Amino acid sequence: MRGFGFSLLRSSSSSLHSSLAIHTATRTCCLHRGLFNSSHNCYQSILPGHSQMHRKGMSTALRQHIQDLSGSEQRLLDKLYKGLVGGQRASLAESITLVETQHPRKKELAQVLLQRVLAYRREQESHNGGRPVAFRVGLSGPPGAGKSSFIEVVGKMLTERGHKVSVLAVDPSSCTTGGSLMGDKTRMTELSRDMNAFIRPSPTSGTLGGVTRTTNEAIVLCEGAGYDIVLVETVGVGQSEFAVADMVDMFVLLIPPAGGDELQGIKRGIIERADLVVVTKSDGDLVVPARRIQAEYTSALKLLRRQSKSWNPKVVRASSHTFEGIPEVWAKMESYRDTMSASGELQGRRRAQQKVWMWSLIQENVLQHFQNHPSVRDALPHLEERVTKGAISPGLAADLLLKAFSSSSSSSSSS
Numbered sequence: 335m336r337g338f339g340f341s342l343l344r345s346s347s348s349s350l351h352s353s354l355a356i357h358t359a360t361r362t363c364c365l366h367r368g369l370f371n372s373s374h375n376c377y378q379s380i381l382p383g384h385s386q387m388h389r390k391g392m393s394t395a396l397r398q399h400i401q402d403l404s405g406s407e408q409r410l411l412d413k414l415y416k417g418l419v420g421g422q423r424a425s426l427a428e429s430i431t432l433v434e435t436q437h438p439r440k441k442e443l444a445q446v447l448l449q450r451v452l453a454y455r456r457e458q459e460s461h462n463g464g465r466p467v468a469f470r471v472g473l474s475g476p477p478g479a480g481k482s483s484f485i486e487v488v489g490k491m492l493t494e495r496g497h498k499v500s501v502l503a504v505d506p507s508s509c510t511t512g513g514s515l516m517g518d519k520t521r522m523t524e525l526s527r528d529m530n531a532f533i534r535p536s537p538t539s540g541t542l543g544g545v546t547r548t549t550n551e552a553i554v555l556c557e558g559a560g561y562d563i564v565l566v567e568t569v570g571v572g573q574s575e576f577a578v579a580d581m582v583d584m585f586v587l588l589i590p591p592a593g594g595d596e597l598q599g600i601k602r603g604i605i606e607r608a609d610l611v612v613v614t615k616s617d618g619d620l621v622v623p624a625r626r627i628q629a630e631y632t633s634a635l636k637l638l639r640r641q642s643k644s645w646n647p648k649v650v651r652a653s654s655h656t657f658e659g660i661p662e663v664w665a666k667m668e669s670y671r672d673t674m675s676a677s678g679e680l681q682g683r684r685r686a687q688q689k690v691w692m693w694s695l696i697q698e699n700v701l702q703h704f705q706n707h708p709s710v711r712d713a714l715p716h717l718e719e720r721v722t723k724g725a726i727s728p729g730l731a732a733d734l735l736l737k738a739f740s741s742s743s744s745s746s747s748s749s
């Protein structure tokens with residue numbers, strides 16, 4: 335029910351828009367309301383696949399969107415959609431740029447495109463016996479763990495085997511500092527030249543919530559463009575690895591064969607989320623420490639609560655330099671996918687992720703509306719100053735701001 339989940343999700347944020355009376359009745363808002371006011375059946379009516387939709391005519395909800403589009407907007411979306419489902423990389427890149435935009439109208443256009451891609455992907459899934467068309471793998475590890483080297487060799491191996499691989503890199507540093515932990519050097523040089531691979535860094539600004547949304551949406555677009563393996567990479571810093579773990583089928587932790595200090599940054603919580611731990615750089619002099627780390631993590635994992643009824647997390651060693659262990663790592667990943675899919679847990683995980691995604695969107699939107707609300711903006715500098723001087727407590731300041739927000743929201747919505 336992915337398409338349904340997504341439609342509902344957009345409508346939730348839309349309902350917030352209107353109920354909080356943040357937006358006036360602009361054309362943009364009409365697009366939102368068109369979707370929000372549509373009946374439950376309208377959401378379901380966008381579920382039929384692409385060709386079915388064309389046979390029966392477009393769904394009401396989607397048609398409502400399309401009526402509000404100008405001719406040039408419609409042409410742009412048609413061009414992007416056709417290029418994307420036709421597997422054109424340029425169209426995929428342009429579509430991801432559209433979902434990353436901050437421009438309100440373009441954001442709306444991105445949602446129309448996503449609805450169409452979701453409907454198309456559902457059709458693909460139904461041809462696939464209801465099974466997901468792509469395998470989503472999250473990869474995380476401390477800086478220098480060997481992530482890009484690993485993705486490069488695994489990605490090359492997979493494209494040689496006939497897969498289409500996309501790599502989405504989520505860089506948490508871009509959210510806080512505007513800098514980049516991952517983007518400053520050339521990464522995955524060979525894979526980036528491979529015509530069956532698509533590599534895309536996360537946007538360089540915005541909140542983690544924003545990056546989470548755009549990464550989730552980029553995954554949908556990559557799958558629509560025919561990429562059957564989607565790798566989502568992140569550095570093990572901040573909360574981004576938890577966000578990534580919440581958007582993939584399998585979460586893989588990459589650990590270098592380093593001493594205790596270097597491993598201290600690895601959070602216990604994230605080890606619990608790992609379905610597979612790969613000890614990297616297991617070659618030459620590093621084989622001995624790699625074996626030690628493998629043994630340590632194997633015993634540590636035994637003490638942790640099991641996440642799945644059908645899969646026990648494993649710890650393996652691999653070297654991107656010698657290629658030793660790389661095919662075995664992929665074999666473990668396939669075995670995970672098959673086991674979890676057969677038990678239905680994979681599908682269950684995806685369903686649960688839809689809810690997490692919805693709430694992260696709501697959080698992002700509500701906070702943004704709150705911060706942009708005129709009454710909040712007016713009161714904020716003064717209250718912040720009083721809080722920092724210790725004149726009032728943070729709790730009281732928060733209460734006053736929330737009161738200013740809710741009283742003027744309710745008066746504007748009742749007028």
Ligand SMILES: Nc1nc2c(ncn2[C@@H]2O[C@H](COP(=O)(O)OP(=O)(O)OP(=O)(O)O)[C@@H](O)[C@H]2O)c(=O)[nH]1
Nearest residue numbers: 477478479480481482483484516615616653654655
């Ligand atoms: N010996 C050995 N060195 C490796 C291997 N894989 C990566 N390295 C080295 O480890 C260093 C870091 O590798 P990267 O692949 O850039 O690691 P990363 O995790 O992507 O690093 P960030 O981009 O900083 O997050 C480089 O100097 C690599 O040459 C390996 O399999 N064996």
